[in-house]
Amino acid sequence: MKKIVVNLSGGLARLVDDFPQAHVVPVETYHDLLLELSDADGLVTYALTDNMLDQAEQLKYVASLYAGVDKLPLTRLKDEGIILTTGRGIHIIHMAEYAIMMMILHARGLDKLLGQQRQRIWAGADENPQDQIHGKKLGIIGLGAIGQEVAKKASLMGMEVVGVRRSAQATEYVSEVYGMEDGIEKVVSDCDYVINLLPHTPETHHLIDKTFFDLLKPSACMINMGRGDTVNEDDLYQALVNRQFKRYISDVFNEEPLDPESNLWELDNIVITPHISGPNVRYLDKAYPIVKQNLTAFLEENYEEMVNVYSHERGY
Amino acid sequence: MKKIVVNLSGGLARLVDDFPQAHVVPVETYHDLLLELSDADGLVTYALTDNMLDQAEQLKYVASLYAGVDKLPLTRLKDEGIILTTGRGIHIIHMAEYAIMMMILHARGLDKLLGQQRQRIWAGADENPQDQIHGKKLGIIGLGAIGQEVAKKASLMGMEVVGVRRSAQATEYVSEVYGMEDGIEKVVSDCDYVINLLPHTPETHHLIDKTFFDLLKPSACMINMGRGDTVNEDDLYQALVNRQFKRYISDVFNEEPLDPESNLWELDNIVITPHISGPNVRYLDKAYPIVKQNLTAFLEENYEEMVNVYSHERGY
Numbered sequence: 001m002k003k004i005v006v007n008l009s010g011g012l013a014r015l016v017d018d019f020p021q022a023h024v025v026p027v028e029t030y031h032d033l034l035l036e037l038s039d040a041d042g043l044v045t046y047a048l049t050d051n052m053l054d055q056a057e058q059l060k061y062v063a064s065l066y067a068g069v070d071k072l073p074l075t076r077l078k079d080e081g082i083i084l085t086t087g088r089g090i091h092i093i094h095m096a097e098y099a100i101m102m103m104i105l106h107a108r109g110l111d112k113l114l115g116q117q118r119q120r121i122w123a124g125a126d127e128n129p130q131d132q133i134h135g136k137k138l139g140i141i142g143l144g145a146i147g148q149e150v151a152k153k154a155s156l157m158g159m160e161v162v163g164v165r166r167s168a169q170a171t172e173y174v175s176e177v178y179g180m181e182d183g184i185e186k187v188v189s190d191c192d193y194v195i196n197l198l199p200h201t202p203e204t205h206h207l208i209d210k211t212f213f214d215l216l217k218p219s220a221c222m223i224n225m226g227r228g229d230t231v232n233e234d235d236l237y238q239a240l241v242n243r244q245f246k247r248y249i250s251d252v253f254n255e256e257p258l259d260p261e262s263n264l265w266e267l268d269n270i271v272i273t274p275h276i277s278g279p280n281v282r283y284l285d286k287a288y289p290i291v292k293q294n295l296t297a298f299l300e301e302n303y304e305e306m307v308n309v310y311s312h313e314r315g316y
Numbered sequence: 317m318k319k320i321v322v323n324l325s326g327g328l329a330r331l332v333d334d335f336p337q338a339h340v341v342p343v344e345t346y347h348d349l350l351l352e353l354s355d356a357d358g359l360v361t362y363a364l365t366d367n368m369l370d371q372a373e374q375l376k377y378v379a380s381l382y383a384g385v386d387k388l389p390l391t392r393l394k395d396e397g398i399i400l401t402t403g404r405g406i407h408i409i410h411m412a413e414y415a416i417m418m419m420i421l422h423a424r425g426l427d428k429l430l431g432q433q434r435q436r437i438w439a440g441a442d443e444n445p446q447d448q449i450h451g452k453k454l455g456i457i458g459l460g461a462i463g464q465e466v467a468k469k470a471s472l473m474g475m476e477v478v479g480v481r482r483s484a485q486a487t488e489y490v491s492e493v494y495g496m497e498d499g500i501e502k503v504v505s506d507c508d509y510v511i512n513l514l515p516h517t518p519e520t521h522h523l524i525d526k527t528f529f530d531l532l533k534p535s536a537c538m539i540n541m542g543r544g545d546t547v548n549e550d551d552l553y554q555a556l557v558n559r560q561f562k563r564y565i566s567d568v569f570n571e572e573p574l575d576p577e578s579n580l581w582e583l584d585n586i587v588i589t590p591h592i593s594g595p596n597v598r599y600l601d602k603a604y605p606i607v608k609q610n611l612t613a614f615l616e617e618n619y620e621e622m623v624n625v626y627s628h629e630r631g632y
Binding site for chain 1: 409410413414416417420421423424426427429430431432433434436438439440441444445446447448449450469472473474572573574576581587588589590591592593595596597598
């Protein structure tokens with residue numbers, strides 16, 4: 001009988017009933033996790049550390065619920081031949097909603113309006129000019145699953161959408177798709193909104209720097225929902241101090257939590273959210289069908305039935 | 317040659333060139349307005365007062381850019397046989413965007429997050445639970461042009477939409493439409509979001525009161541984008557103090573500006589915006605085609621070609 005450890009603070013406990021043919025063990029503490037991992041065949045978890053892998057002598061499958069893999073010990077998983085599946089796709093709807101909300105926030109200066117509310121200030125549309133996203137041009141850098149959902153929703157809201165993709169292939173709801181080499185420049189210089197959804201790789205490290213900010217329109221709004229390390233934050237701070245573009249909205253930073261002493265907090269043309277675009281109160285419910293399908297396939301050794309399998313060759 | 321006075325603080329000055337066959341006079345001060353009105357045949361304006369009508373001895377047509385007519389001297393216009401056209405429809409897109417933004421704000425507690433930013437507090441999703449509007453149920457009270465646009469956008473964002481309409485006729489993007497008598501109760505008690513878009517009439521005065529708030533789900537968010545006087549604000553304050561429902565978001569109030577001494581400012585489960593959902597930086601551009609078509613028809617006495625003509629019988 002195979003043993004599956006479920007490391008989700010009590011979440012998805014129904015897997016115990018779903019798989020009577022296996023020994024499914026939900027754990028709630030790190031101590032129990034390490035103990036139970038020693039003879040585990042499978043693990044359902046968000047994070048995965050070297051320490052966890054050290055304990056797990058016969059582990060064959062890790063179902064991580066993270067959408068990204070940048071915090072996971074990929075090389076070791078590859079070397080030890082452990083199958084990895086991810087939570088890719090779970091985030092797409094609520095992350096796209098974050099993008100839509102923030103774009104309208106920018107059009108309306110909602111951050112200023114809520115600041116005025118705190119001071120009991122009623123200042124109308126003359127002092128708080130109201131614009132709209134309908135008719136505006138959005139450039140999406142990184143047209144993966146989330147970028148495509150943002151493109152769809154933005155397009156349905158009446159925006160023109162262009163974007164940059166690893167390979168410049170036609171993409172639904174996107175009127176122009178450019179490749180990474182020359183595409184960023186084209187998109188950044190011409191859009192009212194630029195959304196960064198790049199993963200963090202050696203190629204994208206600090207890719208968003210002075211050159212990038214210099215290209216933005218003075219009226220532009222940039223939103224970062226990708227990875228903080230794609231941005232050179234010294235260059236960002238300088239561009240915002242110089243008011244080179246209108247507003248920067250970011251959910252991700254070089255260091256998280258963002259240091260209370262960071263000079264970014266000083267600025268009035270930035271919206272800072274604490275890496276909340278991805279999490280969701282219904283995240284486990286959304287992950288459940290993926291986990292159930294993959295554990296079924298794993299237990300039956302029907303590996304070709306697994307979804308969201310990470311490929312070390314492909315890189316996702 | 318007919319005379320048209322344009323009272324838009326210098327806006328739509330291009331009407332002078334558009335209508336060489338008329339005497340088009342843009343005015344910038346109230347003094348000039350009253351002076352020029354004396355022999356005007358037509359007037360393009362937002363507001364219209366009795367004082368203005370007193371001066372205008374031969375006025376035959378008023379193009380008001382307001383979407384609503386509740387601030388206009390309707391009886392007098394009727395008695396004097398002056399044609400009135402409105403800005404109905406100009407608001408629909410940017411008002412619907414306000415609704416979408418505010419619904420996602422509620423799902424994510426963005427008002428709290430921005431408050432934390434001001435204090436340099438980085439508190440993640442455990443302290444700021446993140447939800448989504450996709451899959452949630454929205455009830456719209458008042459399915460006019462704006463309500464229908466909200467229904468469309470909400471539906472495209474994956475919400476289930478029900479609503480209340482003067483006559484319970486089938487409405488695109490709305491799964492259930494109820495009449496005014498029993499519909500409000502049904503909608504209010506069953507929805508995650510309730511949006512009030514009612515006009516202010518004797519029938520709707522303080523219609524949203526204790527009975528209404530008692531019906532809301534504890535998790536509900538109510539948004540008022542209609543008219544402040546449809547709400548009993550004493551009952552509202554009490555319901556919010558009692559935390560009977562989750563969050564009230566309003567752009568309109570009994571008195572505007574909202575008094576700095578109003579007890580509504582004290583609350584942490586209210587979002588107050590200063591009547592900015594309707595105004596728009598591109599409002600005059602949006603109004604232009606309507607005004608141009610109507611002035612053309614008026615000058616040619618082709619009255620059946622006019623659009624947005626107010627009917628005293630129909631009430632809109």
